[in-house]
Amino acid sequence: MHGTIFTLLKRYVQTQYDHSTWIQLLENSGLTATDFDHKHVYPDEHMYRLVGQAAEMTGLSADELHEKFGEYLVPDLMYMYQRLLQPGWNTLDMIEHTENTMHRQVRSEHAENAPPVLNVTRIGPDELFIDYVSKRRMGALAVGIVRGLAKYFDEADVIKVEPTTNENGEEVRIRVRRIKPTA
Ligand code: HEM
CATH class of the missing domain: 1.10.260 (434 Repressor (Amino-terminal Domain))
Structure with missing residues (x-):
């Protein structure tokens, strides 16, 4: 890695x-x-x-640590690859475009780099599913990264992240929703 x-x-x-x-x-x-x-x-x-x-x-469990660490990683990762960030993107847009922006760039930098495949299905403006695929089985890190992105885009209180499969598999499905802020 x-x-x-x-x-x-x-x-x-x-x-x-x-x-x-x-x-x-x-x-x-x-x-x-x-x-x-x-x-x-x-x-x-x-x-x-x-x-x-x-x-x-x-x-702490390895999953908890991966989640906390994933959240911590985001500001630095975003800083490193900020040139690929489009103005106007929010948390869900960033997730939707990670595969063809950030992770594509990471893959091209070094033959040995292998970020996970993120198959994203956008259900609507406020909801998507991430199908994470990686032999590394780091779905918990992905959950943490989504939380970190929500903080980064100032949406921590409205973004809900729920793994709908076991976080430890080679394939993990994660549901991400934006809920209406409570008045
Ligand atoms: C948005 C900006 C992002 C940047 C700049 C970024 C960058 C990176 C980099 C540099 C790696 C290391 C790759 C390697 O060592 O081969 C990585 C791995 C990883 N990324 Fe991203 N990433 C981003 C977004 C995301 C998102 C949105 C998710 C998931 C929802 C995600 C999930 C992961 C996971 C879980 C790994 C660990 C490796 C694995 O599981 O195979 N990343 N990312």
């Missing part, structure tokens, strides 16, 4: 906990501090080990 994701995981642990927690996490995962930078691609196995160990250390 993309080094940026590892670099952001490091920053997430350092800011939510502290630097020594990150060092401890690396050690428990059998990795060394010099392992990551944003220009390289690293084995997915390292991410699984880090998240698995982090779950043991915090008592």
